[in-house]
Amino acid sequence: xxxxxxxxVNIWQIIISLCNLALLYVILRKFLYRPVKKxxxxxQKKIDRQYADAEQAQEAANADKRKWEExxxxxDAEKKVILDNAILRAEQVGDGIVSEAERKADxxxxxxxxxxxxxxxxxxxxxxxxxxxxxSILSEKMLQREINADDHRALIDEFIEEVDEDADGD
Amino acid sequence: MKDKKxxxxxxxxxxxxxxxxxxxxxxKVLFTPASEGVAIHGAIIFFTIPMPIQDLPITESQVNxxxxxxxxxxxxxxxxxGVKEKCGTKRQLxxxxxxxxxxxxxxxxxxxxxxxxxxxxxxxxxxSAFSSLMTLVGLYPPTSDINVVAGWAILVFFLITHYKxxxxxxxxxxxxxxxxxxxxxxxIISEVATPLAMSFRHYGNVLSGTVISALVATAxxxxxxxxLGWIPVIGDIPFLQIGIPAVLSVYFDIFSGCLQAFxxxxxxxxxxxxxxxxxxxxxxxxxxxxxxxx
Numbered sequence: 150x151x152x153x154x155x156x157x158v159n160i161w162q163i164i165i166s167l168c169n170l171a172l173l174y175v176i177l178r179k180f181l182y183r184p185v186k187k188x189x190x191x192x193q194k195k196i197d198r199q200y201a202d203a204e205q206a207q208e209a210a211n212a213d214k215r216k217w218e219e220x221x222x223x224x225d226a227e228k229k230v231i232l233d234n235a236i237l238r239a240e241q242v243g244d245g246i247v248s249e250a251e252r253k254a255d256x257x258x259x260x261x262x263x264x265x266x267x268x269x270x271x272x273x274x275x276x277x278x279x280x281x282x283x284x285s286i287l288s289e290k291m292l293q294r295e296i297n298a299d300d301h302r303a304l305i306d307e308f309i310e311e312v313d314e315d316a317d318g319d
Numbered sequence: 320m321k322d323k324k325x326x327x328x329x330x331x332x333x334x335x336x337x338x339x340x341x342x343x344x345x346x347k348v349l350f351t352p353a354s355e356g357v358a359i360h361g362a363i364i365f366f367t368i369p370m371p372i373q374d375l376p377i378t379e380s381q382v383n384x385x386x387x388x389x390x391x392x393x394x395x396x397x398x399x400x401g402v403k404e405k406c407g408t409k410r411q412l413x414x415x416x417x418x419x420x421x422x423x424x425x426x427x428x429x430x431x432x433x434x435x436x437x438x439x440x441x442x443x444x445x446x447s448a449f450s451s452l453m454t455l456v457g458l459y460p461p462t463s464d465i466n467v468v469a470g471w472a473i474l475v476f477f478l479i480t481h482y483k484x485x486x487x488x489x490x491x492x493x494x495x496x497x498x499x500x501x502x503x504x505x506x507i508i509s510e511v512a513t514p515l516a517m518s519f520r521h522y523g524n525v526l527s528g529t530v531i532s533a534l535v536a537t538a539x540x541x542x543x544x545x546x547l548g549w550i551p552v553i554g555d556i557p558f559l560q561i562g563i564p565a566v567l568s569v570y571f572d573i574f575s576g577c578l579q580a581f582x583x584x585x586x587x588x589x590x591x592x593x594x595x596x597x598x599x600x601x602x603x604x605x606x607x608x609x610x611x612x613x
Contacts, residue, residue, distance in 0.1 A: 153361030153378055155526070159466050161375035166461075166470025169384050173391060173446050178438040180395035184402050185418045192404040 280312075281305055325401060332400060335393030339386035343458050346382060359530055362459050380464035387449045387461070417441065428585065429592040436591070443471065443584045451525055451576025454568075462579070463526040465518065472514035472521075475587045479513065479594050486596035487603060517586055524579050528571030536564050 284305055350363050362378035369375075398414040406412060421441045422434070429436060450461040461467045484491050495506040543559040 151364045153364060153376065153464070155359060155361050156465055157361060158469070159375065160373050161370055162378075162381065162464070162466035163470040163473065165375075165381060166384065166467040167474045168470075169388060169467075170442060170446060170471050170474050173388055173442040174439045176388070176392045177395060177442050177445070180392060181399060181414065181441070182418060182438045184399040185414050188402050188404060189415070189418075195404055 277309065280309065284308065329397065329400060332393050332397035336390050336397065339389040340456060340458075343383050343386045343453070344456060347379070347458055350379075359533060362464055378464070379459040380461040380467050383453055383458055384446075384450065384461040384467060387446060387453070391445050391449060424584075425588065428588040432595075432597070433588075433592055436588070440584050440588060443587060444580050446471075447521070447580035447583055448577050451579060452572065454529070454572045454576070460525055460529070460576070462521060462576070463529055465522045468522040469514070469518040471583070472518035475517065475590065476514040478587075479590045482591055482595040485603075486599035490596060490599055513590060517583060521579050521583050524575055528575050532564060532567050532571055535567055536560060539563060 285301065288301070288305070346365075350365065362380040364376040364378050365382065367374050367376045395414075398410050398417075400410070401408065402411050402414065406415070418437075418441075421444070422437050425433060425437045425440055447462060450467070453460045480491075483494070495503050495510075497506070539559045540557040543557040547553060547556075547558060
C-alpha cells in the first residue's frame with residue numbers, strides 16, 4: 150500500500166480539510182447550538198414568568214395581610230366601645246336597683262313605725278278599760294255601799310283623769 | 320409507544336457514533352501492510368483521483384476526518400435528543416455544559432460582538448481533539464497530516480483578514496506600512512506566518528508524539544532483547560514494552576491532543592478579535608447609516 154511522505158503538501162487535501170471544518174461549524178450550529186439555545190431561552194422565559202407570578206402572589210398576600218390587620222385593629226376598637234357601653238349600662242341598672250331597694254326599705258320602716266304606734270294606742274285604750282273595771286270592782290268591795298252608778302262613773306273618770314295628768318306630767 | 324420510539328432513535332444515534340469508528344478501524348486493518356519494523360511514514364493512500372494542478376490522493380487522514388465529522392454530528396444529535404426545559408438527563412447536562420463553556424470562553428477572549436463565533440470555536444475544539452484522540456483506537460490521527468491542519472489554519476487566516484478588512488481596505492493596507500514603510504516586507508511575512516505557524520505547531524506536536532512513541536517502543540524492544548535475550552522462549556517477548564509506552568501515550572495522545580486543540584482555538588480567538596478594529600468599524604457603520612438616510 151503506498152503511503153504519503155511525512156510532509157507532503159497537497160492543495161486539494163487542504164481545501165477538503167477547510168471545507169470539513171466549515172461543514173462541522175454548520176453541523177454544530179444546527180444540531181447542537183440551535184436546540185440548546187432554544188431550550189435555554191425558553192427556560193429563561195419560563196423562569197421569568199414564574200418569578201413574575203411569585204411576585205404577584207406575594208403582593209396579593211401582602212395586601213390580604215394588610216386588610217386583615219386593619220380589620221383586626223378595627224375589631225379591637227369596636228370591642229372596647231361595646232365593653233364601655235356595657236359597663237355604663239350595668240352601672241346605671243345597678244344604681245337603679247340600689248335606689249329602689251333603699252326606697253323600699255324606707256317604706257317598710259315607716260310602715261313598721263306606724264303599726265307600732267297603732268299597737269301602742271290600742272294597748273293604752275285596753276289598759277284604760279281594764280283599770281276602770283278594776284277600780285270599780287275595788288271601790289265596790291272597799292266601800293261596800295251602794296252608790297249611784299252615775300256618781301260612781303263620774304268619780305272614776307275624775308280619778309283616771311287625775312292619773313292621766315299625773316302620767317302626762319311625768 | 321413514545322418511549323420505544325425514543326429508544327430506537329437513541330440506538331440509531333449511538334450506531335451513528337460507533338459505525339464511523341468501526342469503519343475506520345476496519346479500513347486500517349485491511350490496508351495496513353505487514354509489519355516492516357519501525358517505519359515513520361504519512362497516511363496510507365487508498366486511491367488517487369486525477370485533478371488539475373495536482374492529483375488528489377484519498378488517504379487515511381481524509382477518511383478519518385470524515386469519520387470524525389459523522390461521529391461528532393451523531394454525538395450532537397444524541398446529546399440534544401429529548402432536550403427539555405426541565406433538565407432531566409445527564410446528556411442534556413453535558414450538552415448545556417459544552418455550549419455554556421464554549422460561550423464563556425468566546426465571551427472572555429473575544430467579547431460580545433463575536434458571540435457568533437462560538438459554534439466555530441466549538442467546531443475547532445471538537446474536530447482537533449477528536450482527530451488527535453483517534454490514536455486511542457489505533458487509528459491514524461488526521462491532525463498529524465499537515466494538509467488537514469493547514470486547511471483549518473487557512474480558514475482561520477481568511478477569517479482574520481475578513482475581520483481586519485471590516486475597518487476599511489485603506490486601513491488594512493496602511494497597517495502593513497507601520498511603523499515605517501521599510502517594515503512592509505516584514506509585516507507581510509508576519510501576516511503569512513500566522514497560518515503557517517498555527518498549522519505547523521499543531522501538526523508538529525501530534526506527529527512528534529507519534530514519532531517519539533514509535534522510537535521509545537523500538538528502543539524498549541531492543542533493550543528488552545539485550546537484557547532478557549539469553550533466556551530461550553521468554554527472551555523473544557519484549558517485556559520492557561509493558562507500561563512505559565502507556566505513560567507516553569497518556570501524555571502524547573490524550574494530554575497533548577487536547578492541549579493542541581485548545582491552543583489552536585485560543586490562537587484563533589486571539590488573532591480574529593485582535594485584528595478586528597472595533598472603533599473604525601463602528602465609525603464606518605455610522606457613516607453608512609448616515610448615507611442611507613440621505
